[in-house]
Amino acid sequence: MTDTADVTDQEDLANGxxxxxxTAVNQVVIRFAGDSGDGMQLTGDRFTSASAMAGNDxxxxxxxxxxxxxxxxxxxxxxxxxxxxxxxxxxxPGDQPDVLIAMNPAALMSELGxxxxxxxxxxNTDAFDQRNFDKCGYEVDPRTDGTLDGFIVHEVPMTKLxxxxxxxxxxxxxxxxxAKNFFALGLICWMYSRPTAPTLDWIxxxxxxxxxxxxxxxxxxxxxxxxxxxxxMFADRYEVAAAPYEAGTYTNITGNTATSWGMIAAGQLxxxxxxxxSYPITPASDILHELSRHKNFGVRTFQAEDEIAAAGxxxxxxxxxxxxxxxxxxxxxxxxxxTIGLATSIELPxxxxxxQRGGPSTGLPTKTEASDLMLALYGRHGESPIPxxxxxxxxxxxxxxxxxxxxALKYRTPVILLTDGYLANGAEPxxxxxxxxxxxxxxxxxxxxxxxxxxxxxxxxxxxRDEETLARPWAIPGTAxxxxxxxxxxxxxxSGDVSYDPGNHSHMTDLRQAKIDGIAKDIPAAxxxxxxxxxxxxxxxxxxxxxxxxxxxxxxNEGVSTAHLHLTHLAPMATNVAEVIGxxxxxxxxxxxxxxxxxxxxxxxxxxxxxxxxxEGLPFTGRELAAAVQEIRNNQEALS
Amino acid sequence: MTDVTLDPxxxxxxxxxxxxxxxxxxxxYGILAAMxxxxxxxxxxxxxxxxxxxxxxxxxxxxxxxxxxMHTIHGRAPAIATGLAVARPDLDVxxxxxxxxxxxxxxxxxxxxxxxxxxxxxxxxxxxxxxxTKGQYSPTSEVGKVTKSTPAGSIDxxxxxxxxxxxxxxxxxxxxxxxxRKHMIEVFRAAHQHKGAAFVxxxxxxxxxxxxxxxxxxxxxxxxxxxxDLVHGERILFGAQKQRGVVIENGEARVADVADVGLDxxxxxxxxxxxxSLAFAxxxxxxxxxxxxxFGIFRSVAIAExxxxxNDQLLAANEASGPGDLAALLTSGATWEVTGR
Numbered sequence: 001m002t003d004t005a006d007v008t009d010q011e012d013l014a015n016g017x018x019x020x021x022x023t024a025v026n027q028v029v030i031r032f033a034g035d036s037g038d039g040m041q042l043t044g045d046r047f048t049s050a051s052a053m054a055g056n057d058x059x060x061x062x063x064x065x066x067x068x069x070x071x072x073x074x075x076x077x078x079x080x081x082x083x084x085x086x087x088x089x090x091x092x093p094g095d096q097p098d099v100l101i102a103m104n105p106a107a108l109m110s111e112l113g114x115x116x117x118x119x120x121x122x123x124n125t126d127a128f129d130q131r132n133f134d135k136c137g138y139e140v141d142p143r144t145d146g147t148l149d150g151f152i153v154h155e156v157p158m159t160k161l162x163x164x165x166x167x168x169x170x171x172x173x174x175x176x177x178x179a180k181n182f183f184a185l186g187l188i189c190w191m192y193s194r195p196t197a198p199t200l201d202w203i204x205x206x207x208x209x210x211x212x213x214x215x216x217x218x219x220x221x222x223x224x225x226x227x228x229x230x231x232x233m234f235a236d237r238y239e240v241a242a243a244p245y246e247a248g249t250y251t252n253i254t255g256n257t258a259t260s261w262g263m264i265a266a267g268q269l270x271x272x273x274x275x276x277x278s279y280p281i282t283p284a285s286d287i288l289h290e291l292s293r294h295k296n297f298g299v300r301t302f303q304a305e306d307e308i309a310a311a312g313x314x315x316x317x318x319x320x321x322x323x324x325x326x327x328x329x330x331x332x333x334x335x336x337x338x339t340i341g342l343a344t345s346i347e348l349p350x351x352x353x354x355x356q357r358g359g360p361s362t363g364l365p366t367k368t369e370a371s372d373l374m375l376a377l378y379g380r381h382g383e384s385p386i387p388x389x390x391x392x393x394x395x396x397x398x399x400x401x402x403x404x405x406x407x408a409l410k411y412r413t414p415v416i417l418l419t420d421g422y423l424a425n426g427a428e429p430x431x432x433x434x435x436x437x438x439x440x441x442x443x444x445x446x447x448x449x450x451x452x453x454x455x456x457x458x459x460x461x462x463x464x465r466d467e468e469t470l471a472r473p474w475a476i477p478g479t480a481x482x483x484x485x486x487x488x489x490x491x492x493x494x495s496g497d498v499s500y501d502p503g504n505h506s507h508m509t510d511l512r513q514a515k516i517d518g519i520a521k522d523i524p525a526a527x528x529x530x531x532x533x534x535x536x537x538x539x540x541x542x543x544x545x546x547x548x549x550x551x552x553x554x555x556x557n558e559g560v561s562t563a564h565l566h567l568t569h570l571a572p573m574a575t576n577v578a579e580v581i582g583x584x585x586x587x588x589x590x591x592x593x594x595x596x597x598x599x600x601x602x603x604x605x606x607x608x609x610x611x612x613x614x615x616e617g618l619p620f621t622g623r624e625l626a627a628a629v630q631e632i633r634n635n636q637e638a639l640s
Numbered sequence: 641m642t643d644v645t646l647d648p649x650x651x652x653x654x655x656x657x658x659x660x661x662x663x664x665x666x667x668x669y670g671i672l673a674a675m676x677x678x679x680x681x682x683x684x685x686x687x688x689x690x691x692x693x694x695x696x697x698x699x700x701x702x703x704x705x706x707x708x709x710m711h712t713i714h715g716r717a718p719a720i721a722t723g724l725a726v727a728r729p730d731l732d733v734x735x736x737x738x739x740x741x742x743x744x745x746x747x748x749x750x751x752x753x754x755x756x757x758x759x760x761x762x763x764x765x766x767x768x769x770x771x772x773t774k775g776q777y778s779p780t781s782e783v784g785k786v787t788k789s790t791p792a793g794s795i796d797x798x799x800x801x802x803x804x805x806x807x808x809x810x811x812x813x814x815x816x817x818x819x820x821r822k823h824m825i826e827v828f829r830a831a832h833q834h835k836g837a838a839f840v841x842x843x844x845x846x847x848x849x850x851x852x853x854x855x856x857x858x859x860x861x862x863x864x865x866x867x868x869d870l871v872h873g874e875r876i877l878f879g880a881q882k883q884r885g886v887v888i889e890n891g892e893a894r895v896a897d898v899a900d901v902g903l904d905x906x907x908x909x910x911x912x913x914x915x916x917s918l919a920f921a922x923x924x925x926x927x928x929x930x931x932x933x934x935f936g937i938f939r940s941v942a943i944a945e946x947x948x949x950x951n952d953q954l955l956a957a958n959e960a961s962g963p964g965d966l967a968a969l970l971t972s973g974a975t976w977e978v979t980g981r
Contacts, residue, residue: 053974053976055976055978198974242978247978248978249971249976249977251970251973261969261970264969265966268966273727275726277723294964295954295956295957296957296958296961296962296963296964297964302723302950304719305719308716309716309719309752312713312720313719313720315720316692316710316722316723317724318723319724320723320727320728321727338713339713342713346710432975477688477728478687478728478730481687483687483707484708484709485656485658485702485711486711487702488695488711488712489711
């Protein structure tokens with residue numbers, strides 16, 4: 001695909017020798033939906049990349065079933081990818097799609113309810129036959145019974161057009177048909193004036209091993225683009241201008257990739273080899289995959305026999321002086337609890353990353369939820385306080401991974417980093433940091449004796465703490481003279497010898513708590529903003545940041561000013577939380593759980609905070625959150 | 641008087657300052673002594689030696705060795721030690737646990753450490769009982785065992801420890817017992833020399849909750865007739881006059897009188913066979929504590945060691961891509977430049 005004729009084609013496509021003038025729009029929400037086998041995630045991902053390259057701000061919401069291949073054509077098999085692109089800063093993947101691409105009737109049935117009234121539907125009519133209607137439960141063709149009234153409907157025989165377009169290529173019919181998602185991508189890229197080069201380059205790199213498929217996908221993409229250009233079906237073509245970003249180099253990043261890169265960066269910043277013990281689990285496995293690709297950073301990945309071994313191996317590596325991680329989702333955290341307890345007792349750095357998903361039990365493995373907060377804060381036996389931090393956007397996962405490591409290393413403690421399925425798979429543009437600006441998080445191993453034995457001779461006391469941080473020495477095997485034994489039994493303060501002394505246990509329990517509490521002095525203030533004289537404070541944590549920001553904009557447009565306090569550090573909390581939280585008549589805490597942070601805030605700060613809960617496996621939309629805040633404000637007014 | 645704590649050839653050099661808290665008369669004392677004496681003969685440094693244990697009586701072992709040590713979680717020692725051995729291939733990592741620790745709650749970790757062939761020396765103190773929790777039956781207790789939790793007798797079928805190790809593909813499998821320090825030292829030494837996962841079962845007497853269970857095999861007076869000494873390359877013969885031996889029939893090992901079957905029928909022990917079936921068959925020779933039982937090295941084969949494989953891949957990646965460059969990593973996806981607002 002590198003001959004000159006094709007290069008010319010590409011330029012023509014990119015320049016859009018336009019039949020139509022483009023209409024500028026500020027933003028658009030597009031939802032790609034089809035069967036699990038239709039390649040909708042990939043299509044959405046490619047559209048996102050092209051939009052990122054065009055300089056738009058964007059947010060994405062991939063949604064796919066837990067089954068790899070549910071029965072074809074059924075509702076259970078529908079896989080969707082929503083992307084919100086704009087010429088200004090946006091915070092969520094969009095409340096309601098403006099455009100729905102439905103590759104089959106099941107996708108239409110499943111997704112139609114989300115589309116805004118008057119929105120555009122692009123249907124792959126080749127899949128609209130009785131057999132497929134039966135599979136998803138349409139009794140009659142939805143195109144004929146008024147179901148689609150009020151929408152702009154484009155019927156495009158994508159499969160047939162793709163097969164025809166690829167007829168000159170020596171490709172199996174099945175592969176030709178499978179290229180129809182690239183036809184759809186080409187059409188949407190035309191409609192929204194996306195540059196074509198990024199997609200064509202990507203296809204060429206991705207399918208270089210299979211010339212026929214490469215060619216079929218390229219031709220299908222171009223055919224889709226040309227179809228938009230030449231048929232008169234589409235009366236409008238849109239342009240979403242670049243968003244006004246700060247100067248810099250940008251990349252499009254998902255939360256799981258950002259987390260992975262943050263872990264690698266932390267190893268570099270700590271000047272320690274990285275060890276990851278992990279066991280495959282959705283939606284965290286991508287972190288294991290990504291780290292496995294970067295062994296040249298001195299990263300060792302260990303796919304363990306189970307979640308417990310994954311945590312255990314990481315703790316063993318930490319004893320050996322590595323920066324140790326274990327990555328998982330909620331069910332895995334439950335299994336790792338005993339190991340986290342041991343790490344709390346032996347006071348070694350260990351970073352546990354929980355990519356939260358819907359629970360309990362297997363729950364909703366591919367859907368998001370933020371319901372492991374209590375598990376992270378309290379889900380261990382005994383008094384075992386540990387720091388808990390949470391990322392608030394896909395790119396923020398990078399910085400929070402480094403922050404989790406900083407705390408773990410400095411205070412010799414396990415730290416839980418919470419992300420979630422929405423952050424993990426969602427994408428956003430990220431202004432890349434200057435690597436020299438990242439913090440030095442290195443710590444020193446202890447190499448010298450630090451105490452005196454009972455006979456007055458020099459000795460090593462593994463539990464003699466740093467006065468400021470209360471961290472204990474980290475003396476690793478291989479250090480002559482500091483041989484010592486640690487374990488899960490209670491240890492005497494200082495010497496670390498096994499101790500069953502009642503007073504000592506009480507004292508050590510207090511010390512372990514004081515060490516964690518003291519970290520509050522060493523973390524940044526919680527992000528706070530207020531957009532006017534506000535009577536309402538919204539306190540968020542984790543991935544609700546974007547939804548809260550979007551809701552506040554809507555409220556502001558209605559004349560309601562609000563304040564927003566967002567927590568990245570859940571244990572301990574920043575000291576400004578106490579200062580801010582008492583200043584508002586209403587404290588609203590939106591969470592993708594049944595009210596976990598709100599319980600903690602009420603207990604810790606004695607405020608009458610009100611929770612807003614959503615348990616649908618989906619993030620809050622700005623609209624529903626704005627409505628919930630208004631309701632709480634109105635109820636409060638009615639009372640007073 | 642010389643200070644024994646400064647001389648590596650003295651037991652005291654390898655003895656920590658902690659009081660040993662096993663019950664008086666426990667077989668664990670003998671095992672600890674054998675280990676400390678072995679170290680007086682090995683050319684190793686205590687700072688490069690780590691003992692990792694789970695939970696149970698045996699798991700207190702690391703506290704008593706003047707080396708690095710980690711007393712961890714019930715069953716998890718092989719997993720934790722795996723992480724340490726992979727992170728730090730320069731260390732000698734020993735794992736100590738009992739039959740409940742390693743075959744019940746930690747069975748999964750044991751078999752996977754063995755299968756991966758991680759460079760761990762795994763010592764399983766088998767006393768066929770839960771001692772620390774005061775006397776419940778274990779996964780190696782015999783059927784019918786009456787304990788506090790099985791007043792009507794255990795109905796569980798016990799594991800063959802050697803069979804489990806062979807089934808997991810362990811590259812080194814041996815058995816010794818707590819009454820013979822010399823034998824223990826030689827088996828531990830061979831395990832230490834082995835590159836990869838070395839599994840050593842130690843018949844260990846719990847004199848409080850399961851006293852004398854191995855007496856019919858390991859007491860000095862019966863050893864000649866009951867202990868079968870496995871020697872690589874030699875016929876498996878035993879008895880005061882070497883009048884008995886082991887034959888393999890239909891894939892099964894059984895004891896026979898040489899007079900009945902002829903010397904040529906007696907199997908020649910081959911611990912170096914890649915296929916673990918001989919070790920497995922010998923492991924199942926005796927299913928009780930009253931029959932002739934093999935001791936020594938069942939299997940010792942050279943196969944790829946896990947941590948070395950992990951580190952080889954790191955070296956290869958470094959050679960192929962050069963050392964990691966963080967700035968290059970961050971720009972490894974598609975990027976674009978924004979100039980000014």
